[in-house]
Amino acid sequence: MPKRAKTLADAGEFEFIKSIRTMMPKDGGNIIRSVGDDCLVTESFENSLLLNTIDTFVEGIHFKQGYGTLTQIGQRCMAASVSDIAAMSGNPVYSLVSLSLSPNMLYNDAINIFSGLQSTAKLYGCPIVGGETTSSAGPITITVTVIGKVERDRVILRSGAITGESIYVTGYIGDAMAGLMAFERKESGFNNLKKKFLTPLALVTLSRALNGLYHITSMIDISDGLSTDLANISYESGCGAEIYEELLPLSNDFRRISKKFDIDMTSFALSSGEDFELLFTTDDDTISDKFQLMNHRITRIGTITDSSKGIRIHCKNNNVEPVLPKGYEHFKS
Amino acid sequence: MPKRAKTLADAGEFEFIKSIRTMMPKDGGNIIRSVGDDCLVTESFENSLLLNTIDTFVEGIHFKQGYGTLTQIGQRCMAASVSDIAAMSGNPVYSLVSLSLSPNMLYNDAINIFSGLQSTAKLYGCPIVGGETTSSAGPITITVTVIGKVERDRVILRSGAITGESIYVTGYIGDAMAGLMAFERKESGFNNLKKKFLTPLALVTLSRALNGLYHITSMIDISDGLSTDLANISYESGCGAEIYEELLPLSNDFRRISKKFDIDMTSFALSSGEDFELLFTTDDDTISDKFQLMNHRITRIGTITDSSKGIRIHCKNNNVEPVLPKGYEHFKS
Numbered sequence: 001m002p003k004r005a006k007t008l009a010d011a012g013e014f015e016f017i018k019s020i021r022t023m024m025p026k027d028g029g030n031i032i033r034s035v036g037d038d039c040l041v042t043e044s045f046e047n048s049l050l051l052n053t054i055d056t057f058v059e060g061i062h063f064k065q066g067y068g069t070l071t072q073i074g075q076r077c078m079a080a081s082v083s084d085i086a087a088m089s090g091n092p093v094y095s096l097v098s099l100s101l102s103p104n105m106l107y108n109d110a111i112n113i114f115s116g117l118q119s120t121a122k123l124y125g126c127p128i129v130g131g132e133t134t135s136s137a138g139p140i141t142i143t144v145t146v147i148g149k150v151e152r153d154r155v156i157l158r159s160g161a162i163t164g165e166s167i168y169v170t171g172y173i174g175d176a177m178a179g180l181m182a183f184e185r186k187e188s189g190f191n192n193l194k195k196k197f198l199t200p201l202a203l204v205t206l207s208r209a210l211n212g213l214y215h216i217t218s219m220i221d222i223s224d225g226l227s228t229d230l231a232n233i234s235y236e237s238g239c240g241a242e243i244y245e246e247l248l249p250l251s252n253d254f255r256r257i258s259k260k261f262d263i264d265m266t267s268f269a270l271s272s273g274e275d276f277e278l279l280f281t282t283d284d285d286t287i288s289d290k291f292q293l294m295n296h297r298i299t300r301i302g303t304i305t306d307s308s309k310g311i312r313i314h315c316k317n318n319n320v321e322p323v324l325p326k327g328y329e330h331f332k333s
Numbered sequence: 334m335p336k337r338a339k340t341l342a343d344a345g346e347f348e349f350i351k352s353i354r355t356m357m358p359k360d361g362g363n364i365i366r367s368v369g370d371d372c373l374v375t376e377s378f379e380n381s382l383l384l385n386t387i388d389t390f391v392e393g394i395h396f397k398q399g400y401g402t403l404t405q406i407g408q409r410c411m412a413a414s415v416s417d418i419a420a421m422s423g424n425p426v427y428s429l430v431s432l433s434l435s436p437n438m439l440y441n442d443a444i445n446i447f448s449g450l451q452s453t454a455k456l457y458g459c460p461i462v463g464g465e466t467t468s469s470a471g472p473i474t475i476t477v478t479v480i481g482k483v484e485r486d487r488v489i490l491r492s493g494a495i496t497g498e499s500i501y502v503t504g505y506i507g508d509a510m511a512g513l514m515a516f517e518r519k520e521s522g523f524n525n526l527k528k529k530f531l532t533p534l535a536l537v538t539l540s541r542a543l544n545g546l547y548h549i550t551s552m553i554d555i556s557d558g559l560s561t562d563l564a565n566i567s568y569e570s571g572c573g574a575e576i577y578e579e580l581l582p583l584s585n586d587f588r589r590i591s592k593k594f595d596i597d598m599t600s601f602a603l604s605s606g607e608d609f610e611l612l613f614t615t616d617d618d619t620i621s622d623k624f625q626l627m628n629h630r631i632t633r634i635g636t637i638t639d640s641s642k643g644i645r646i647h648c649k650n651n652n653v654e655p656v657l658p659k660g661y662e663h664f665k666s
Contacts, residue, residue: 013663032382036569037491038420038553039384039481044377049365051372052385054429054478058469087371096387098476103664135663136391138471143431145387145478148372158370220371236369330346330468331436 008110009103013133016107020114025127031094034129040096042129042147049155051148053084059139061330067183068198070109074116074142075199080223081144082124082202083276087221088157089211090150092126092204098143100136113142124204156207160217161237161281165304168287170278171297172251173226174265176200177272182257193253200276206296207278214287219280227270227311228327229279234311237281241311243302243323266313271326341443342436346466349440353447358460364427367462373429375462375480382488384481386417392472394663400516401531403442407449407475408532413556414477415457415535416609420554421490422544423483425459425537431476433469446475457537489540493550494570494614498637501620503611504630505584506559507598509533510605515590526586533609539629540611547620552613560603560644561660562612567644570614574644576635576656599646604659 008016021035032041044050057063057077065073078095085092097117101110114128121128126146179197182190203221210216218237220229226248234241245266258265281304288298302314311323341349354368365374377383390396390410398406411428418425430450434443447461454461459479512530515523536554543549551570553562559581567574578599591598614637621631635647644656 008664012665016664032488033490033492038417039386039423041421041483041488041490042383042385044379044381044383044482046377046379048377050375050377050383050480052375052427052429052463052478052480053372054431054464054476056431056433056465056467056474056476058433058467058471060470061468084371088374090372094385096385096478098387098389100389100391100474101664130385131387132389133663134389134391135394136472136474137393138391138474139469141389141433141469141471141474143387143389143476145385145429147383147385149377150374155365155374157366157374159366330466331341331349331434332345 006107007103008101008105008107011107016110016133019111023115023118024129031129040094040130042094045149048149049152051085051088051090051150053081053146054143055081055084056141056143058141070112071116072198074113075120077142077144078117078120079200079202080276081146082126082204083221083223085146085148086202086204086207087219087278088150088155089207089216089219090148090155092124092146092148094147095121095126095128096145097128097131099133100138100141101133102137103135117144124202154211156211156216156219158218158220158233158236161233161239161304162217163239163304163306165217165281165283166285166300167241167243167302167304168280168282168298168300169222169226169249170203170206171275172249172254173222173275173277174254174269174272175251176274178254178257181261185261187257190253190257193257197274200274202276203278210280214282214284217281217283219278222275222277222279223273225271225273225327226279227323228325230311230323231325233279233281234307238307240305240307240309241302242305242314244314245316247299247301249297249299270323273327339440340436341434341438341440344440349443349466352444356448356451357462364462373427373463375427378482381482382485384418384421384423384483386414386479387476388414388417389474389476391474403445404449405531407446408453410475410477411450411453412533412535413609414479415459415537416554416556418479418481419535419537419540420552420611421483421488422540422549422552423481423488425457425479425481427480428454428459428461429478430461430464432466433471433474434466435470436468450477457535487544489544489549489552491551491553491566491569494566494572494637495550496572496637496639498550498614498616499618499633500574500576500635500637501613501615501631501633502555502559502582503536503539504608505582505587506555506608506610507587507602507605508584509607511587511590514594518594520590523586523590526590530607533607535609536611543613547615547617550614550616552611555608555610555612556606558604558606558660559612560656561658563644563656564658566612566614567640571640573638573640573642574635575638575647577647578649580632580634582630582632603656606660
């Protein structure tokens with residue numbers, strides 16, 4: 001008779017916690033107390049501002065099982081959370097994780113989710129040093145809190161953009177959601193797009209480098225789609241923006257899959273989140289050329305304007321059209 | 334035709350966020366940036382240690398609708414989270430909240446949950462200054478992160494108990510779970526017990542006061558049951574403990590409901606969590622008398638021993654029995 005695989009119910013919370021505790025760093029250095037007490041206790045960050053994020057990822061909303069491994073789901077959740085620290089030009093330092101899982105879940109699946117979260121957290125220098133697990137009758141729900149720091153004179157908010165400044169994006173836009181589409185339509189190939197969806201990067205180093213070399217006045221990560229995230233910068237900065245369709249950085253794979261499924265590339269790219277590329281403004285309009293050295297694409301896509309005209313796009317057909325925030329909105333069907 | 338009540342799907346995430354944003358403090362003082370950016374950005378806590386908690390509350394596991402209002406559910410979740418800061422003898426400063434809610438949820442119900450979370454957070458001095466909302470097909474899931482601080486020489490860990498010291502608990506034990514039992518068995522009356530379950534207090538002020546007046550060597554909040562939480566102190570401190578059945582502080586209502594349902598008071602009290610009373614150790618065995626001034630019951634229940642004998646209870650019948658951790662364990666059925 002084949003042995004049934006062990007579930008979380010078979011193991012129980014204490015065995016699971018004991019197991020993931022071995023994947024956490026030991027106390028010492030700046031960690032006064034991690035797991036094993038009521039709170040995480042650490043040294044403060046002297047002479048730095050304190051950054052805190054919280055992000056929840058729900059199965060069926062933010063991810064589905066089957067498109068990648070459970071380890072990759074963990075990796076993606078952590079990268080998405082760390083990306084919020086990158087968007088402030090901060091350094092991630094620690095993270096806490098709360099997992100709500102079904103008792104029927106396979107024990108090794110739960111371990112794999114944690115292992116993906118932790119390997120990515122360590123990659124970015126913010127190991128998971130605490131958290132909790134709860135059972136739930138609902139979907140897998142992962143909440144990540146990342147604690148970071150940033151020098152007072154280097155924090156970049158969304159609110160600093162000024163009329164006349166250039167608008168830039170890093171990398172390509174739309175690739176992650178195109179990757180998800182490739183999964184949903186059971187397309188073989190398009191591995192670069194699928195990889196961008198499954199295991200996005202948090203651009204901590206790039207953000208810090210940009211901030212060191214240029215006068216970056218506002219920044220956000222593209223998690224909700226360029227149209228929505230540019231609207232966020234405009235709203236917080238009290239300005240407008242004009243961007244150029246022909247300047248939008250679209251990858252060859254993105255163009256290829258859009259053609260295959262007869263999708264309007266521009267509107268898809270503007271509304272696609274989950275790339276975790278950076279959108280930022282600066283008074284320097286020559287970054288693109290200078291930055292080729294770092295082997296990371298940086299593209300100037302437009303200019304900050306005053307707020308009276310809102311956000312507009314100069315289309316290839318010479319029309320100028322308003323850009324409406326079309327990113328994902330929770331609860332709306 | 335009666336108008337259908339507004340749901341989260343009718344309103345959408347942006348309207349909901351706009352509404353709860355009005356309940357949050359404005360930026361200023363030590364808050365550089367709260368909502369409206371990728372992270373919470375605050376001043377660091379100079380000369381203090383940094384405390385961080387994360388707690389998740391899942392409908393059907395941690396709370397049920399119908400026993401109290403949704404506002405009270407929010408209040409209870411926040412108090413439970415702040416209690417972790419109290420257990421370190423820290424001061425809560427800010428909190429972040431993540432809500433995973435069904436699109437079908439009534440809009441006002443969601444507002445009420447947030448309002449309960451926020452009113453309690455403000456009560457303890459740690460207003461909610463950021464967070465996020467996500468839709469979910471599953472149960473209501475509330476994750477709270479509290480950020481706190483504590484002076485380096487005043488932090489109390491679980492690990493400092495020493496053989497010969499006295500073990501104390503604040504308040505009464507078992508009342509909260511007895512209150513839940515009253516709800517489950519549809520008992521009228523027992524309002525004190527029900528109130529203890531619905532709206533427990535986080536003992537921040539009491540913890541700070543105790544810590545200022547006495548040499549407290551270890552502390553934990555009773556969230557998982559006295560037997561489990563005392564086992565946690567013993568494990569982290571590398572010691573044993575002996576407690577006395579006749580010393581356990583049981584309220585009159587607790588005794589009354591236990592008799593009514595023929596429940597073994599001692600084993601129920603030892604395994605009942607959710608009280609958020611404090612369990613602590615100190616070398617002073619006269620606190621109980623001194624502390625009556627503060628109108629808060631503090632009861633000496635036993636003594637820390639060396640680790641060889643584990644945790645034992647001296648029963649009223651003069652037997653000495655081992656105390657096994659019988660608190661709640663997730664995933665186990």
